[in-house]
Amino acid sequence: MTGDARLALRALRLACEAGAVARDASEAHRLVADAKARKFAAFAELADSRDLPVRPERFVAELQRTLPPDAVVVADPGTPCPYLSAYLRDDRTGRHVITNRAHGALGYSLAASVGAQFGRPGSKVVAVMGDGSFGFTVGELETVTRRRLPITFVVISNAVYGWIKAGQRSGFDGRYFSVDFSRTDHARVAETYGVKAWTVQNPDDLRPALAAAMEHDGPTLADIVCQPLHEARAPVSEWVA
Amino acid sequence: MIEGFLTTTLNKGFFARPLDAKRVFDLYEVRCTLEVGMIRLASERATQDELDALEKTVFRHKDEKEDAAATRLPHLDETFDEELARLTRNGEFLRSLRAINGQIHFVRWIDMRNGRRTHTQSEHLRIVRALRSRDSSQAEDLIRQHISRRLDRSSTSSAPASPRSTCATTPTSSMGNEMGETTGAEAFVQMLRLHGVQHVFGLCGDTSLPLYDAFHRLDHGIRHVLCRDERSAAYMADAYARVTGKVGVCGGPSGGGANYMPTRR
Numbered sequence: 001m002t003g004d005a006r007l008a009l010r011a012l013r014l015a016c017e018a019g020a021v022a023r024d025a026s027e028a029h030r031l032v033a034d035a036k037a038r039k040f041a042a043f044a045e046l047a048d049s050r051d052l053p054v055r056p057e058r059f060v061a062e063l064q065r066t067l068p069p070d071a072v073v074v075a076d077p078g079t080p081c082p083y084l085s086a087y088l089r090d091d092r093t094g095r096h097v098i099t100n101r102a103h104g105a106l107g108y109s110l111a112a113s114v115g116a117q118f119g120r121p122g123s124k125v126v127a128v129m130g131d132g133s134f135g136f137t138v139g140e141l142e143t144v145t146r147r148r149l150p151i152t153f154v155v156i157s158n159a160v161y162g163w164i165k166a167g168q169r170s171g172f173d174g175r176y177f178s179v180d181f182s183r184t185d186h187a188r189v190a191e192t193y194g195v196k197a198w199t200v201q202n203p204d205d206l207r208p209a210l211a212a213a214m215e216h217d218g219p220t221l222a223d224i225v226c227q228p229l230h231e232a233r234a235p236v237s238e239w240v241a
Numbered sequence: 242m243i244e245g246f247l248t249t250t251l252n253k254g255f256f257a258r259p260l261d262a263k264r265v266f267d268l269y270e271v272r273c274t275l276e277v278g279m280i281r282l283a284s285e286r287a288t289q290d291e292l293d294a295l296e297k298t299v300f301r302h303k304d305e306k307e308d309a310a311a312t313r314l315p316h317l318d319e320t321f322d323e324e325l326a327r328l329t330r331n332g333e334f335l336r337s338l339r340a341i342n343g344q345i346h347f348v349r350w351i352d353m354r355n356g357r358r359t360h361t362q363s364e365h366l367r368i369v370r371a372l373r374s375r376d377s378s379q380a381e382d383l384i385r386q387h388i389s390r391r392l393d394r395s396s397t398s399s400a401p402a403s404p405r406s407t408c409a410t411t412p413t414s415s416m417g418n419e420m421g422e423t424t425g426a427e428a429f430v431q432m433l434r435l436h437g438v439q440h441v442f443g444l445c446g447d448t449s450l451p452l453y454d455a456f457h458r459l460d461h462g463i464r465h466v467l468c469r470d471e472r473s474a475a476y477m478a479d480a481y482a483r484v485t486g487k488v489g490v491c492g493g494p495s496g497g498g499a500n501y502m503p504t505r506r
Contacts, residue, residue: 072484095483100476108476111468115477118440118466119484137476139469147466 039235043087046233054203054226056234059156060087062206063128066214071124072116074109075099078130078163079156079229086235107136110153114140117149124214128154132161134186141193144219152213153190153221159183162229169230170239186223197221255425265345272341273388275334276322280368280384283328284377295324296369303362321365361387426455434461438490442466442477446494471501 001008046057060083067073073096075084081099090097098116100108113127134155144151165179187197196216198209200223213220249255287295302317319342326335364387371380429452433441441463445453456465468474471493478489493502 074480098480098483100479105472107472111470111473111476112480114466114468114473115442115479115481115489116484118464118477119481119487119489123484137470137473140473143466143468143473 039086042233042235050203051227052201052203053158054200054206054224056083056156056226056229056232057087058203059154059206059224059226060084062210063126063154064088066207066210067126068124068214070122071096071126072113072120073097074113074116074125074127076109076127076129076133077101077104077106078132078161079158079226079232079234080109080128080130080154082234082236084128106130106133109133110137111140113151113153114143114147114149117151124150124152126152126154126214129156130162131155131157131159131184131186132181135184138189141190141195141219145194148218150216150218151220152210152216153195153219154210154213155186155221155223156226157183157186157223158226158228160228160230165228166230166234166236166239183225187221190221190223195219195221197223200224268341268345269388272338272345273385275337275341276325276384276388277381279325279329279334279338280372280380281377282331282334283325284372284375284380286330287328287372289373291328292369292373295321295328296366296373298324299362299365299369302365318361424451424455426451427459430455430459430461430463433463433490436488438463438488440464440466440481441490441492442468442474442481443492444468444471444474444498446496446498448494448496449492449498452492471498475502 043057043060046055047061049055049058056079063084064087073084073088075081075097077100081101081104084097085099085101088097098109098112100112107129109127109129110133113125117123117125141153159181161179161181165176168174168176168179185199187199190197196213196218197220198213200206200209206224209222213222299321302321322338322342323335326338364383368380368383368387371377371383439462441456443449443465444467456463466477468477471491474491474493478491480489481487482489491502493499
């Protein structure tokens with residue numbers, strides 16, 4: 001749970017006063033456990049998927065396996081925010097996962113990871129973005145190489161403003177308009193800035209590529225050709241319903 | 242804007258009025274005269290309850306941490322003076338005192354950073370005790386010493402050794418412009434330093450040239466991270482704040498740069 005302490009506590013108090021709290025919490029525990037089990041069962045169906053293009057679920061599963069224990073993860077809107085919010089397990093206390101869901105501006109994580117790295121120089125910082133976001137902030141890769149920041153960037157490449165396209169599918173009967181763009185070779189772009197890069201098309205290459213990118217002593221980028229969000233089974237209640 | 246402290250020059254920005262030794266001396270002389278008068282009236286007019294309350298306040302301020310925010314300590318000092326002014330039952334004292342304190346504020350603030358604090362609080366305590374025993378002449382003597390000690394320090398540290406000498410104490414010799422004035426940019430950089438800022442994310446534009454010049458010339462220990470877009474500067478500062486729990490600082494010029502920054506999340 002993340003929230004402004006005062007507002008969240010007030011909301012909780014009002015809910016309690018309105019009688020929303022059962023005297024016996026075991027029912028609530030059971031409901032939460034069931035919901036979690038259902039969610040992760042859906043995740044597990046695709047977490048080992050070898051389908052092409054790479055399923056977002058498979059990517060999250062491999063990211064979970066390769067993240068070092070001290071990692072700070074910065075996630076952009078698009079594919080990263082809903083998938084990591086739903087499926088990335090993190091039982092640490094403190095702030096380790098950052099996403100800019102409030103206004104959802106694209107291009108956040110590439111730049112924000114720079115600030116996170118200066119703030120936690122000893123930690124591994126991983127920025128996960130869509131290719132839309134990459135296009136917004138790519139110029140900042142120069143800052144990253146100039147300051148020799150060992151950040152790992154992950155680009156979920158699907159050549160679409162997928163969140164918006166999914167909205168056009170669910171809310172406007174699939175009348176798609178101005179949401180597709182062409183595919184960029186993000187690995188080559190990164191290399192021209194001096195960032196060591198990997199391109200991943202095959203799901204089985206995910207783990208070794210992510211592991212190598214995180215272990216490298218310098219800035220790295222993994223460009224992952226991924227299933228578009230509007231075709232994926234994204235954990236977004238508006239689309240699921 | 243504090244009376245007499247900042248002036249504006251068209252197309253050049255804000256300038257801090259030079260705090261030369263003579264001016265600092267004059268200000269303290271007025272304050273000293275004012276407070277001696279105040280303390281005499283206070284010792285005649287204040288009730289025992291009010292003096293008890295004042296003593297409690299001074300005790301409370303003693304517990305304030307030495308590393309409290311730079312702006313907090315002078316505030317406490319001024320609170321004491323203003324309490325004395327209220328005890329005179331004459332509102333004009335408070336008004337005059339605030340006008341003077343507004344101008345002395347910056348000197349005082351530097352003073353507090355230089356280890357004045359313990360003295361200040363113990364002197365306040367002795368003053369209150371003299372008042373409580375209704376010993377107005379002792380209270381007057383104490384407040385005179387209290388302020389003139391301050392004056393000694395201020396005039397030593399801002400002695401006009403050269404026409405460029407400006408603020409009471411500056412951490413570097415390169416403060417001030419050709420007119421011997423502290424620029425707004427210089428004061429701003431020193432404010433950042435005193436607030437413990439270690440990183441600033443941003444890039445320079447036309448309107449921030451004086452700020453970057455101040456960053457270049459002053460010895461402040463702040464690391465500036467040059468970024469390639471003001472939006473990025475805001476995002477960097479945002480994540481920096483989230484992982485450190487400290488304030489994240491980003492900067493850009495007015496106009497385009499400033500407009501890029503607010504949509505950070």
